[in-house]
Amino acid sequence: MAGTTFMDPHDVPVIAGTQGWERMYPYQYQFSKDDPERGAFESSQIWYYDGLHYPEPHYPFDLIWDEAWSLALSQYNTRHFIIPPALGIDHRIVNGYVYITPVGIADQEVVAKRVPHFLERAGYYYQNWDRLYENWKKKVTGLIAELEALEFSELPEMEDISVVTEGVGKGRGFDMLKRYDDLINMGLLNWQYHFEFLNLGYAAYVTFINTTNQIFPGIPISTLTKMVSGIDVVMYKPDSELIRLARLAIKEGFEELFMRPLNAAGLMAELEKSPAGKDWLSEMERARYPWFYISTGTGWYHHHISWNDNLDIPFDAIRMHIRSIKEGKEVGRPTEKLVKERDRIVEEYRKLIKTDDDREAFEQCLAVARTVFPYVEDHLFYIEHWFHSIFWNKVRQIGRILQNSGFIEDVEDIWYLKRDEIKQALWDYCTAWATGVKPRGPSYWPKEITWRKEVYKKFRDWVPPPALGVPPDVVTEPFTIVLWGVTTDVLGEWLKGGGDGEGEQTELKGSPGSSGIVEGRARVLRNVSELSDLKEGEILVATTTSPSWAPAFVKIAGAVTDVGGPMCHAAIVCREYGLPTVVGTGKATHLIKTGDLIRIDGDSGAVVILERI
Amino acid sequence: MPGKETRYTLWYEETDGQDFNFVGKKNANLGEMIKAGIRVSPGFSISIYANDTFITDTGIKGKIEAYLADLGPVTYETTKKASEYAIGLIEAASIPAVIEEEILSGYRRLCELSGTADVPVAVRSSGAISMPGQMETYLNIRGEKDLIDYVKRCWSSAYNVEAIMYRANKGMGFLFNIGVGIPKMVNSRVSGIIFTINPLNGDPSKISIDASYGLGEAVVSGLVTPDTFLVDKITFDPVKTTVGSKEVQCVYRENGSDIIQADVAGEMRQRLCVSTEEVGELCRLGKLIEDYYGKAYDIEFGIDADLSFPNNIIILQVRPESVWSKKEVTARTEKRKDPMERILGQLLTGVKLK
Numbered sequence: 001m002a003g004t005t006f007m008d009p010h011d012v013p014v015i016a017g018t019q020g021w022e023r024m025y026p027y028q029y030q031f032s033k034d035d036p037e038r039g040a041f042e043s044s045q046i047w048y049y050d051g052l053h054y055p056e057p058h059y060p061f062d063l064i065w066d067e068a069w070s071l072a073l074s075q076y077n078t079r080h081f082i083i084p085p086a087l088g089i090d091h092r093i094v095n096g097y098v099y100i101t102p103v104g105i106a107d108q109e110v111v112a113k114r115v116p117h118f119l120e121r122a123g124y125y126y127q128n129w130d131r132l133y134e135n136w137k138k139k140v141t142g143l144i145a146e147l148e149a150l151e152f153s154e155l156p157e158m159e160d161i162s163v164v165t166e167g168v169g170k171g172r173g174f175d176m177l178k179r180y181d182d183l184i185n186m187g188l189l190n191w192q193y194h195f196e197f198l199n200l201g202y203a204a205y206v207t208f209i210n211t212t213n214q215i216f217p218g219i220p221i222s223t224l225t226k227m228v229s230g231i232d233v234v235m236y237k238p239d240s241e242l243i244r245l246a247r248l249a250i251k252e253g254f255e256e257l258f259m260r261p262l263n264a265a266g267l268m269a270e271l272e273k274s275p276a277g278k279d280w281l282s283e284m285e286r287a288r289y290p291w292f293y294i295s296t297g298t299g300w301y302h303h304h305i306s307w308n309d310n311l312d313i314p315f316d317a318i319r320m321h322i323r324s325i326k327e328g329k330e331v332g333r334p335t336e337k338l339v340k341e342r343d344r345i346v347e348e349y350r351k352l353i354k355t356d357d358d359r360e361a362f363e364q365c366l367a368v369a370r371t372v373f374p375y376v377e378d379h380l381f382y383i384e385h386w387f388h389s390i391f392w393n394k395v396r397q398i399g400r401i402l403q404n405s406g407f408i409e410d411v412e413d414i415w416y417l418k419r420d421e422i423k424q425a426l427w428d429y430c431t432a433w434a435t436g437v438k439p440r441g442p443s444y445w446p447k448e449i450t451w452r453k454e455v456y457k458k459f460r461d462w463v464p465p466p467a468l469g470v471p472p473d474v475v476t477e478p479f480t481i482v483l484w485g486v487t488t489d490v491l492g493e494w495l496k497g498g499g500d501g502e503g504e505q506t507e508l509k510g511s512p513g514s515s516g517i518v519e520g521r522a523r524v525l526r527n528v529s530e531l532s533d534l535k536e537g538e539i540l541v542a543t544t545t546s547p548s549w550a551p552a553f554v555k556i557a558g559a560v561t562d563v564g565g566p567m568c569h570a571a572i573v574c575r576e577y578g579l580p581t582v583v584g585t586g587k588a589t590h591l592i593k594t595g596d597l598i599r600i601d602g603d604s605g606a607v608v609i610l611e612r613i
Numbered sequence: 614m615p616g617k618e619t620r621y622t623l624w625y626e627e628t629d630g631q632d633f634n635f636v637g638k639k640n641a642n643l644g645e646m647i648k649a650g651i652r653v654s655p656g657f658s659i660s661i662y663a664n665d666t667f668i669t670d671t672g673i674k675g676k677i678e679a680y681l682a683d684l685g686p687v688t689y690e691t692t693k694k695a696s697e698y699a700i701g702l703i704e705a706a707s708i709p710a711v712i713e714e715e716i717l718s719g720y721r722r723l724c725e726l727s728g729t730a731d732v733p734v735a736v737r738s739s740g741a742i743s744m745p746g747q748m749e750t751y752l753n754i755r756g757e758k759d760l761i762d763y764v765k766r767c768w769s770s771a772y773n774v775e776a777i778m779y780r781a782n783k784g785m786g787f788l789f790n791i792g793v794g795i796p797k798m799v800n801s802r803v804s805g806i807i808f809t810i811n812p813l814n815g816d817p818s819k820i821s822i823d824a825s826y827g828l829g830e831a832v833v834s835g836l837v838t839p840d841t842f843l844v845d846k847i848t849f850d851p852v853k854t855t856v857g858s859k860e861v862q863c864v865y866r867e868n869g870s871d872i873i874q875a876d877v878a879g880e881m882r883q884r885l886c887v888s889t890e891e892v893g894e895l896c897r898l899g900k901l902i903e904d905y906y907g908k909a910y911d912i913e914f915g916i917d918a919d920l921s922f923p924n925n926i927i928i929l930q931v932r933p934e935s936v937w938s939k940k941e942v943t944a945r946t947e948k949r950k951d952p953m954e955r956i957l958g959q960l961l962t963g964v965k966l967k
Contacts, residue, residue: 085961115957123953204952207959214945216818217811218843220850348847352817357944364952474963515851517885578850603854 009042009468012094018455021095024060024418026067029093047092047099047468051586053300055543055562057096057459059415060452061395061422062301064184065388066091066098068191076199077477081125082117083199086477096459099468102477125200129371133197136375140193140382144290147186147390150179152397154404155433173430180426183394184419190391194383201372208369215358216349220515227346228369231335234378238294238307241287242314243332246321248283252276255326258319264311290386298544298563299384302415306389316532324554331554398422405429406442408449416452417445463587506609508585510560512602516580518558519599519610522592539600541592553577558600560588560607574602582607621663621715625656625796635660637739637792646928649905651898654917654927655726656734656796657719661741663712664768664790671706673699674788681787692777695787699772704765716764716795717757723797727919731756733798736763738770740791747776748791753798753870760795767793799927802918803886804829805839807895808934809846809903809910815937817909819852820844820896824887826877827862829913829929836874837861840885842892849896856885891916894926902931909934 009031014021022030033039058066074088087103105111125132155172162168208228212219249258254277257270271277288308296313297304307314324331346366353359399414407425408414417425425441432439523538525531531552534540540552540559558580574581580602582588588607592598595613600606617623617635628636628644636644636658643653668674680698684691708716724732733755738748749770751763770776771789780789805824810817825832825839832839838857845852859882861874887895895914902910913930920927949955 083960084957085963111961118957118960119953122956126953126956203956203960207952207956210959211946211955217814217816218852219818220845220848220852222850223845223848226848345847349818352846354817354942355944357948358946361946361949361955364949364955368952368956477963515854516889517851517854517856601854603851 005470006046006467007465009047009092009094009099010039012465012468015095015458015462018095018458021455021459024096024416024452024455025058025063025093026418029063029091029098031092031094042092043469045090045101045103045469046471047101049464049466050098050100051464051466052563052584053298054098055586056301057456057462058093058098059302059456060418061415063093063098064187064419065191065300068188069194071188072191072195073199076195081122081199082114083122083203083477084111084114084118089477089480094468095462095464096456097462097464099464101469102475102480104472104474104477122200122203125197126204126368126371129197129375133375136193136196137382140190140387143186143190143193144382144387144390147183147387147394150183150186150394152176152179152394152401154401155430171434173434176430177423177426180398180423183391184423187387187391190383190387194379197372197375198379201376204365204368204372205376208365211361211365215353215362222514223345224369226342227349227366228373229338229342230374230377231339233374234381236333237381238291239317240332241291242317243321243325245280245284245287246318246325246331248280249318250322250325252280254280255322258315258322264315267315268311293386293389294381295385295389296549299380299388302392302395302412304388305392306385308389309393313531320531320552329554395422398426402429402441402445405439407439407445409446413445413449416449416456466586505591508560508582508588508591508607510582510585510588510605510607512605513559513561513581513583514574514579515602516558516578517599517601517603518580519597520557522560522594522596522598523556524589524592524594526589539598541588541594541598543589553579558602560585560592560598560600562586562589617660619662620660621666621712622719623658623660624719625653625658625794628658634741635662635792637661637741637794638743639737639739640792640794641739643794643796646931650901651905651928651931652924652926654796654799654915654929655723655924656794657723658739659712659716659764659793659795661790661792663715664792667706667708667712667768668703668788668790670709673702673706676702677788687781689774692781693774696772696774696777700769703769703772704762706765708761708765713761716761719795720757720760723795727797727800729919732919733800734760734795735798736760736767737794737796738767738791739794740771740789742785744776744779747771747773747779749773751870753865755868764793764795767791797917797919799915799929800918801828801915802826802925803916804929805832805887805914807899807910807912807914809899809912810934810937811843812934812936815940818846820846820899822887822892822895822899824916825857825859825862826881826886827864827875828872829915830863830872831861831874833913836863840887842887844892844896846896846900849893851892854885856883858882859886887916890922891926894923898926898928902928906931906933909938911935 010033012031031042070089070091077083078087085105087105090101090103092099105114155176159171163171209221209224212224249255254271258267262270268281271281292307292314295304295306321331350359350362353362395414396411399408399411402408402414402425403411407429414422425445428439428441518539520537520539522541523534524541525533526543531549534552534555536555537557538555540556542549542559542561544561544563545559553574554577556579559574560581561583562585563583580600582600582602582605585607592607592609593613596609597611599608599610617628617632620635623632623636625640625643626647628641629648630641630645632644633641640658643656646653668677677695677699681695684695707713720734723734724730733753735750735752736754737750740748749767751767754760754763768791771791776789777787780786803824803826805822806829808821811819811821820843822842822844823832823839824842825837831837837859839859840857841853841855842851843853844850859877862877863872864875865871866873898914899910899912902912911932911934912928915927915929917925917927919925947958949958
C-alpha cells in the first residue's frame with residue numbers, strides 16, 4: 001500500500017489554464033485554509049469523490065441537486081431524526097468534481113443524549129410508514145403537477161389590457177423573476193421529500209444486511225434483494241408499458257410496420273393512417289405520462305434526457321421487444337414466478353436458522369426491510385426521473401428566452417451559469433425590458449461562457465483521485481455504507497492509486513454489482529440511442545444505465561458501469577437478470593473500446609481487458 | 614425377461630438397495646443413488662448368480678469341493694494351496710457363452726454411450742457382505758478381451774489368501790460368489806469436491822466447490838490451488854468465485870492405471886475449469902444429496918469429457934461432513950428488545966474500516 005492517508009485536500013493542484021474556476025461554483029464548496037479551524041477539519045476528514053452520482057465534472061447549474069441533497073440528507077440525519085452517531089455529509093468541489101465526507105460524533109455522551117430522540121422520531125416513521133408514504137406520494141405528485149403548470153415565455157411588448165382592467169397591479173417581469181424562484185424552490189422541495197424516508201430506509205436496510213450476514217456470512221445482496229423486493233416496482237413500469245405496447249402492436253398486425261427503417265415520427269405518421277393505428281397511438285399517449293418521463297441516464301445531469309424528449313428511444317425499445325416476443329423469448333418481469341421464488345427463498349432460509357435468537361433477529365429485520373423497501377426502490381422514479389425530466393425542460397424554456405435576447409448563444413449554454421447567476425441574468429433582462437434599454441448580459445455572458453466551456457473541457461480530461469484526506473476507523477453514516485459502499489477493501493484499493501489513467505491500463509476495479517464471471521466483447525455505449533448497436537452476448541460498458549435500457553438486458557452477457565454502488569439501478573436490474581456486473585469503475589467507458597475482449601468478475605469487482613482490438 | 618435373481622447382468626438403474634443379494638452391496642448402493650437422482654458413472658453389475666453359474670457350469674465348483682476334501686486340516690499352507698488351485702481354475706476357464714455375450718453387450722453399450730471404442734471401465738468386486746479391501750478392483754480396463762480376463766480375475770480375487778482367511782474367521786464357507794460392477798471410468802476433464810456447507814465457518818446456507826483439471830487426487834491431496842466457488846445454497850447465486858493457479862493435473866498414464874502429473878497449459882490455468890451451468894448442476898446434485906441423507910455432505914465429483922452436459926457431471930464418492938456437524942450451534946446475533954433497538958444497535962456500531 002502506498003500509505004495510510006490520501007493527499008491533503010488543500011494540496012490538489014489547479015489545472016493549468018483554469019485559474020479562477022472557483023467562481024463557477026458556490027464559495028462554500030471550496031477547500032480553504034482561511035479559517036484555520038475549518039482548514040484543520042478539512043485535513044482530518046476522508047473526502048471521497050462521489051463518482052456514484054457524478055461521472056462527469058459539474059456544470060455550474062447542475063450543482064443544484066448536489067446542494068439540494070447536501071441540505072436534505074444532512075438535515076434528516078442531524079436535525080430531524082437525530083441519528084445518534086452520525087451528522088450530515090459535507091460537500092466540496094475540486095476541479096469540477098464533488099467530494100463528500102460523512103461527519104460523525106466522537107463524543108459518546110452526545111451520542112447517548114441523541115438516542116431517546118432517535119427512538120421517538122425514527123420510531124414514529126417506522127411505525128406509521130405506509131400511511132406517511134401514501135401521503136408522500138400525494139405531496140410529490142402534487143408538486144410535479146405544479147411544476148408542469150409553470151411556464152416561461154418572452155416578455156410582451158405591452159402588458160395585456162386585462163392587467164389594467166382587472167387591477168392586477170403587477171407586471172410580467174416580476175412574474176418571471178418570481179416563477180424562476182418558484183421553479184428553483186420546487187426543485188429544492190422535491191429533494192426535501194427525497195430524503196424524508198430514504199435515511200431511515202437505508203438504516204433499516206443496512207440492519208437487515210448486517211444481521212443476515214451475521215447469521216449467514218457472505219449472503220449475497222442479490223438474495224437479500226429477492227427476499228424484500230416488491231412486485232409492483234414503479235421503476236419497472238416504463239418497460240412493462242413498452243412490452244404492453246409491443247404486444248398490442250403484434251395483436252393489431254403492426255409488426256411488419258415496426259420493422260421498417262422508420263424513426264418515431266415516421267412510424268407515428270404511418271399509424272395515424274388507420275383507426276387501429278390511432279388507437280395504438282392513444283394507448284401510447286396514455287403510457288407517456290408519466291412513464292415516458294423515465295430518464296435515459298440517472299436524471300442527475302441536464303443531458304440525461306427522458307423518453308418523452310426523444311421518442312425514437314422508446315420506439316426502438318418497442319421494436320426490440322417485438323422481436324424478442326416473436327423469437328419466443330421471455331420479456332419483462334415474470335411477476336408470478338418472482339413472488340413464488342421470493343417465498344421459497346425466505347422459507348428455505350428460515351429452515352436453516354438454528355437458534356431462536358437468530359430466528360427472532362431475522363424475522364424482525366426482514367419485516368422492517370420489507371416495510372421500507374418499496375420506498376427505497378420507487379423514489380427514484382418520482383424524484384430523479386419524473387420530476388427532473390420535466391424540470392430540465394423548464395430551465396430550457398428560460399434558456400430559449402435568454403438565447404433569443406442574446407444573453408447566450410445556445411439554449412444549452414444556460415447550464416454554464418450557476419442558478420443564482422441565471423436569476424441575475426433574468427433581473428438584467430427584466431429591468432432592461434421594463435426600462436426600455438439594452439441589457440448588459442449579451443456583452444457579458446457569451447464571453448464568460450466561452451471561457452467556462454474551456455475550463456470544463458480541461459476538468460473533463462483530469463482524473464479525480466478517488467479520495468483525499470484521512471480515512472476514519474469507523475463509518476456510521478448509513479448512506480456512506482450502503483450507497484457508496486465505502487469499506488476497508490475499497491479504501492485499500494483507492495490507496496494503491498498511483499499512475500491513474502496513465503499509459504496502458506488493462507485492469508480496473510469497481511464494486512461487485514451482480515455475481516458471476518464472464519468474458520466477452522465489449523460494447524461501449526454513450527447513451528441509450530445507441531442500444532440498437534448491441535449484439536447478442538456482448539458485455540455492455542456504459543457510464544450508467546437506467547430502466548429505459550431494460551430491452552438491452554435480454555441480449556447482453558454482463559455489464560460494466562462507470563458509476564454506481566450495489567444498490568444502483570444497473571446492479572439491481574442485472575441481479576434480476578442474473579448477469580455478472582461490475583459498477584462504479586470510474587472510467588470503464590474511457591479505458592475500454594468497443595470490440596475489446598474483457599473479463600468481468602461480479603464478485604470481486606475486477607474488470608480485465610484481455611485483448612485490444 | 615427372467616426375474617432379477619436369475620439375470621446375469623443388470624444395469625445400475627435397474628437395481629436398488631434391496632438387491633444386494635443379487636449384485637452385491639457396492640452395486641446395489643449405486644442403484645440406490647441413481648434412484649435418488651444422484652448421477653453416478655454409467656455402468657452395470659454382473660450378478661452373483663452369473664458367478665455361481667460360471668463355477669457350476671464349468672465344473673469348477675465340484676473340482677474345488679473335491680480338492681478341499683483331500684486337502685486336510687486348514688493351515689496357512691493348505692489355505693495358500695487351495696487359493697492357488699481355485700484361482701488357477703477360474704482364470705483358465707472360459708465363461709459360458711451366454712454370460713460372456715451379455716457382459717460384452719453391456720460393455721458395447723457403454724462404448725456407444727461414450728462415443729469411444731474400447732472405452733476404459735473399472736472392474737469392481739462387490740460382495741453381498743461387506744469385506745472391505747479383501748477383493749480386487751481393477752481400473753482402466755479397455756477392450757472386450759481384457760474385460761473378460763479381468764472379470765475372471767475379479768471373481769478369482771474372492772480366493773485371495775486374505776479373503777479366504779477373513780471368511781474362515783467369520784465362520785463362512787470356502788466358496789464365495791460375488792457381484793462385479795462395470796462402471797465406465799470417469800474420463801475426468803475436471804474433478805473436485807463439493808461441501809454442502811461453507812467448510813470455513815459452517816454456514817449451512819452455502820455450497821462450496823473446489824475444482825481443478827484432471828483426476829481428483831490433485832485437489833484432494835492439495836497438489837494444486839483449485840478454482841473455488843462459494844454459492845448461495847438457496848438461490849444458487851455465486852457468492853465468491855476465485856480462479857486457482859492449477860499448474861498441474863493428475864492423469865492416468867497412457868494405457869496404464871497408475872497416476873502421473875502433467876502440466877496444465879498457461880491459458881487454461883487462467884480460466885475457470887467449470888462452466889456456470891456445470892456449477893449450477895454440481896450445486897443441484899449437492900443439495901439433492903444433502904436432502905436425501907438429511908445432513909451436510911462432503912462429495913467427490915468428476916466431469917467426464919466423454920459425456921455431454923448434464924450427464925457428464927458424475928458423483929464419485931459421498932460421505933457425511935464431519936467437522937461442523939459435530940459442533941454445538943450458538944446464536945450468531947445479539948438479543949434485542951425490538952426492531953428499533955436493532956436498528957439503533959446497527960447505527961451505533963457502524964462499519965469498522967480498520
